[in-house]
Amino acid sequence: MENWEEEIGMVDHYYGHAHVAGIWLKNGKLKLGDRLHFKGHTTDFTETVSSLQIEHMDVREADRGAHVGIPVHEKAREHDRVFIIHQ
DSSP states (O other): OOOEEEEEEEEEEEETTTTEEEEEEOSSEEETTOEEEEESSSOEEEEEOOOOEETTEEOSEEETTOEEEEEOSSOOOTTOEEEEEEO
């Protein structure tokens, strides 16, 4: 079966000092281990969710409407679209 992507949210802040993307979840659910694709005008990378926080508290999953922080290895930018990669 082929991988496919579903848009789940948008980056609304990037915390450069901590290398964390703040993401507003517009659709679906996000959990530890999920693969994400960050896509924007100058952004295009994938990241595995190794840590997930809501208001500085570690969580295992988050639902639509949550604002989450995820550590990333590359710079994310405000308004980048975030897709979950289904396998």
